[in-house]
Amino acid sequence: MKKLITLLLLSIAGIVQAQIDPTLLQNTKIDSTQQRLNMDAVYDRPFLNLGKSPVSVGGYMEANWQYMGTEGVTEGHEFQMRRMTLFVSSSIGKKLKFMSEIEFEEGGNKIVIEFASLDVEFHPLVNLRGGIIMNPIGAFNQNHDGPKWEFTDRPISATQMLPATWSTAGFGLFGKTYKDKWMLGYELYLTGGFDNTVIDNDQNKTYLAASKANFTRFEESASGTPLTTAKIAVRHNDFGEIGLSYMGGIYTTFEDGGEEVDEKRRLNVFALDYNHTLPKWKTYITGEWGWINVDIPNNYTQQYGNKQHGGFLDIVQPIISKKMLGWENASLNLGCRLEFVDWNVGTFKETGYNIGDHLWSVMPAISFRPSQQTVFRLNYRIQQQTDVHDNPAEKTGGFSLGLSTYF
Amino acid sequence: MLNSKITIINFILLGSIMLSCEEFLPSEPMESELLDGPIEDLTQAQSAQFLSGDIAFNDELFHSRNGLGPLFVATSCVSCHAGDGKGLPSTSLTRFGQIDSTGNKFLHLGGPQLQNRALPGYTPENIPEGATYSVFTPPAVTGLGFLQYVTDADILALADPEDLDGDGISGVPNWDYIRDFTIPSADAIIRNGKYIHRFGKKASVYDLLEQTVDAYNQDMGITSIFDPKDTYSGLAIDPEVSKQTIRDVVFYLETLKAPIPRNQKDPQVQFGKNIFTQIQCASCHMPKMKTGYAPIEALSYKTFHPYTDLLLHDMGTELDDGYTEGSALISEWRTAPLWGLGLSSDSQGGKYYLMHDGRARSIEEAILLHGGEAENSKNQYVGLDQSEKDDLIKFLESL
Numbered sequence: 001m002k003k004l005i006t007l008l009l010l011s012i013a014g015i016v017q018a019q020i021d022p023t024l025l026q027n028t029k030i031d032s033t034q035q036r037l038n039m040d041a042v043y044d045r046p047f048l049n050l051g052k053s054p055v056s057v058g059g060y061m062e063a064n065w066q067y068m069g070t071e072g073v074t075e076g077h078e079f080q081m082r083r084m085t086l087f088v089s090s091s092i093g094k095k096l097k098f099m100s101e102i103e104f105e106e107g108g109n110k111i112v113i114e115f116a117s118l119d120v121e122f123h124p125l126v127n128l129r130g131g132i133i134m135n136p137i138g139a140f141n142q143n144h145d146g147p148k149w150e151f152t153d154r155p156i157s158a159t160q161m162l163p164a165t166w167s168t169a170g171f172g173l174f175g176k177t178y179k180d181k182w183m184l185g186y187e188l189y190l191t192g193g194f195d196n197t198v199i200d201n202d203q204n205k206t207y208l209a210a211s212k213a214n215f216t217r218f219e220e221s222a223s224g225t226p227l228t229t230a231k232i233a234v235r236h237n238d239f240g241e242i243g244l245s246y247m248g249g250i251y252t253t254f255e256d257g258g259e260e261v262d263e264k265r266r267l268n269v270f271a272l273d274y275n276h277t278l279p280k281w282k283t284y285i286t287g288e289w290g291w292i293n294v295d296i297p298n299n300y301t302q303q304y305g306n307k308q309h310g311g312f313l314d315i316v317q318p319i320i321s322k323k324m325l326g327w328e329n330a331s332l333n334l335g336c337r338l339e340f341v342d343w344n345v346g347t348f349k350e351t352g353y354n355i356g357d358h359l360w361s362v363m364p365a366i367s368f369r370p371s372q373q374t375v376f377r378l379n380y381r382i383q384q385q386t387d388v389h390d391n392p393a394e395k396t397g398g399f400s401l402g403l404s405t406y407f
Numbered sequence: 408m409l410n411s412k413i414t415i416i417n418f419i420l421l422g423s424i425m426l427s428c429e430e431f432l433p434s435e436p437m438e439s440e441l442l443d444g445p446i447e448d449l450t451q452a453q454s455a456q457f458l459s460g461d462i463a464f465n466d467e468l469f470h471s472r473n474g475l476g477p478l479f480v481a482t483s484c485v486s487c488h489a490g491d492g493k494g495l496p497s498t499s500l501t502r503f504g505q506i507d508s509t510g511n512k513f514l515h516l517g518g519p520q521l522q523n524r525a526l527p528g529y530t531p532e533n534i535p536e537g538a539t540y541s542v543f544t545p546p547a548v549t550g551l552g553f554l555q556y557v558t559d560a561d562i563l564a565l566a567d568p569e570d571l572d573g574d575g576i577s578g579v580p581n582w583d584y585i586r587d588f589t590i591p592s593a594d595a596i597i598r599n600g601k602y603i604h605r606f607g608k609k610a611s612v613y614d615l616l617e618q619t620v621d622a623y624n625q626d627m628g629i630t631s632i633f634d635p636k637d638t639y640s641g642l643a644i645d646p647e648v649s650k651q652t653i654r655d656v657v658f659y660l661e662t663l664k665a666p667i668p669r670n671q672k673d674p675q676v677q678f679g680k681n682i683f684t685q686i687q688c689a690s691c692h693m694p695k696m697k698t699g700y701a702p703i704e705a706l707s708y709k710t711f712h713p714y715t716d717l718l719l720h721d722m723g724t725e726l727d728d729g730y731t732e733g734s735a736l737i738s739e740w741r742t743a744p745l746w747g748l749g750l751s752s753d754s755q756g757g758k759y760y761l762m763h764d765g766r767a768r769s770i771e772e773a774i775l776l777h778g779g780e781a782e783n784s785k786n787q788y789v790g791l792d793q794s795e796k797d798d799l800i801k802f803l804e805s806l
Contacts, residue, residue: 067428072435077425196471196527204468204482252527262528299531301482301524302497325414350496353756378421380431387489389497390756395433399424 037185037233037241038273039136039174041143042099042115045087046373046406059086060406062146068381068398081107082402083146085114095121103165114167125175129189132218134167136187136231137247138288139273141166146404150316150335150367152379153400155288156359157310157341162271162290163209168192168227169218183235192217193227194251194267199296199304205343205357205388206294206304208267211251223250223264240276240285245269251294265295282321287313303388305344305355312339316367327370335365344388356390359383374405439667442491442549442747442754446664448705453662460659463652464488469627474647476628477529477639478522484622484656487545491663492747492754494545496765500626503540508734513538519732520625522638529639539729539737543608544765547747547754551606552661553711554744555615556698559596559603565693565716576690576780578718581610581741583733588620588633589613594699604733605717608763610741611732615660616653623648661703665711666747670805679802682795686787691716691742691780714745714806723778726762738779749804770803771796 036044047056062082068074082105089099100116117131134142140158144165158164170191177184194211201210211217221227231245248268254260273288289311296306316335324330342358361383368376379400384393438444443465445457464484469475480500481487487498501521504513511518516535525531534540562580570577582601585591591613595602606612612621616633623629628638632650635643670676683689692714701707719739727738735741740763748770752759759769767773777785788796 065425067425067432069429069432071433074429074432200470200472200475200526202468202470202473204486265527297525297527299524300527301479301486303482303486348495348497350499353758356756378424388486389489389495389754391489392753392757397431397433399428399431401421401424 037176037183037235038139038143038243038275039176039185039187039231039233041145042101042134045145047087047089054091056089057087058406059084060145060147060404061085062152062402062404064152064400064402066152066398066400066402068396068400070394070396074398082152085145092118112165114165123175125177127174128171129174130171131169132167133170133172133189133191134165135189135191135227135229135247137166137229137245137269138162138164138271138290139243139275139286140164140288145406147373147375147406149314149404150333150365150375150377151314151337151363152377152402153363153381155312155314155337156339156361157290157312158288160207160209161292161308161310161341161343162269163212166209166212170226172229181237183241185231185233185235187229187231189229190226191229192219192221193223193225193249195222196252196262198251198267198294199300204303206292206296206306206308207343208269208292222253224253224255225250238279240274243271243273243288245271245273247271263295263297265297267292267294269293282318284316285314287311302348302355303344305346305357307345308341308343309345310339310341310343310358312337316365324368325370329371331369331372333365333367333369335367337361337363337365339363354390355388356386357388359385374403376403377401439669440750440753442547442663442666442750444664445662446552446705449662449703453658453703453705456655456658457662459652460655460657463656464659467652469629471526474627474629476522476524476526478525478531479628480520480522480524480626482627487626488548489754491549492547493751493760495755495760496542496544499542499544499764501534501540501542502730502732503534503538505731506539506729506737507731517638522625522628541608541728541730542764544760544763546608546743547666547751548660549663549747550665550711550713550744551615551663552701552703552706553665553696553698553709554605554713554715554717555661556701556706557605557696557717558594558699559592560594561696561699562603562605562717563596566718574687574690575783576687576720578691578716578720578742578780579734579739580604580717581719581733581735583611583613585613586617586620586633589617601734605741607732608740608743609732609735610717610719611735615657619653619657619660623653658703661706665713666750666806668712668746668805669749670801673801673805675798675801676805677802678795679798679800679805682791682799683802686791686799687784689714690784691718691720692745693742712746715742718742720781721779722781725776725778728764745803745806748806770800 047058049056061084064080066078083103085103087101091097097119101114103112103114113132115134117129120128136142141164168191170189172189174187195214197210201207227249229247233243235241250264251267252262252265254262254264269292271290275286277284292308294306314337316333318331318333321331339361344355344357346355363379363381365379383396386393468483487494502519504518505511513535517532522532566578568577568579580603583604585602604610604613606618612618620633624634629647630644631648631653632646637644693716694712697710719735721738722740729737731737761767761773767776774788
């Protein structure tokens, strides 16, 4: 896989070097902070066109410094290149478009194709998408580009619980329609699904994101059954966008070689997301909340919960928007993120007392955008997390300073 | 010009944050409020081994791909010993199948420990018909190195099996055979091929190596070179944890500090301490012990305050579950160390679950469950006026 991607990148680099005349490179300017529907996020990215070539390239990067500590214990200064992501898209023909997103993390040690699909438009309300799909559960999974956010860290509920950047191979339909101030969109996909690692992992808790480590999901579904993902989103220009999504299917490998080896166990995920920019103050509000139900064997450890819920709410207030430090459309913003995740909703069988394993976090932020495609952000995290026994919460806090930009 | 000044000011501000950020981090709790942390005077090499054991104990989580099960009780050490403290009923384990010193008659049916959880697709064990059982909540694991290096002679000197001093308290060691891999201490006292055991609720475990090997195998279904028998198949399989990791965890347990008493100058605590001695609690819950020679110098010839005598005592019918281990009678239990008692609730979800199975929901309830050799002390406690009882509880909470 790495070789293939390296060859692909070298090919792109070769094209760019061959077309060294910079006037041939045309910037497709898109203001990524202007929201359409969340489902449009993959179309709502700045790209660089190579002359009249149908191929566009783009991407973003995120780098941070952070100094975090938990009750007197700290890793010290951490300098991180979180990720670099490349977008490659191509208008293959009339109503045929290919888009992809390749992410490099851990200094290139981890390379993942997050998204690679062919979209075929039959009608604005009927589009076929096939390939590697970002399952539209919540909004963050489809709309996770770093430069769009005022916070160095991705929301915990979105990344670890739902989980974000969860993509699978499959097919489905999507479409959108407009009327006056209203906009309605839907998505429906059948894809490969989760696996046993949801309840058998190195996190000691029900953890959907554990299945992301299983790359065979791009070849086969662990259960042999499809994962269904469906989303409907409605937007009104005055009131914002609200999305309702569902993702569910059997996650256990219940048959192997024709032999029954386990029960058919389902997981169901529901999410509600919302975003809006208040017209008067330009205050941007976005958030999502998710609920997860997982069928877990009765005799399994209670460390793995059968219910989870959590979410986040971001409020971002631009305080200065004008020419600053030589940048024409710069802005200075204040923001705050509120987060909560309960990894194990329920009570202990033996005592009836609440099972812990939850966290909350408050993260105030200052961000500076020299342009809408680039953000410098300073955050301070205040977090408390309990263990499964609901013992006194462990307190974590610290600063992070980061930059993120589309290119 | 203005832009340059603003830029410089911004960089100075960010630089100041980066240099002073430690001031803004959550502070460390007081040392006396925590059970974890090493004993003093470890060498750098010993500190490194302590950290390796710490990681294995507190961070290593097992699943099917690194050896968990297929039958198990817990998925990690920390699952049961959060913060190195006591566990709760939800993390308790069940032992079954032995009623006297002739041994466990249900080993062929999965005894002595019930693996009541299983990986998906497997069926966990049930208690066989006719087997008596007892439920054990996980103990705190701090200060164990000090207990490890109390000499057999000192333990034996505390025993009074015939109650020659006539105080109603006898106390006997748990004599049992040692395991194939166990290397007895140089000062070990042997009777009829049996050794003095000291760890566990029934004092049925010889040393921390045996305890660690058994916990990996019986609690998590993790085989080692010391005990390669898979609890599901009953067959010897490849080790699922390295010998070095076992050694590191043993070292970690040996070198975890002893709990630090708090509020020792509080007059109420001091009054309570006197009452503790007056009503003969201290006859079994010995306030002071000492180690003999230990290969870890920081543990050698040290005086410490565990509030146990490491002996078995008859605790009466109410605590008799009809199950035992080693040479203990079914009504006999090892004197539980009381150090760290006041911090128990920090690892028990803010509540108390005391005695061997967590049935006591407060310190007072635990006192009132004492019977047998402790009947006299319990009755003396009942006879105290309320302020004296409060002082005694305050003292116990300070440990």
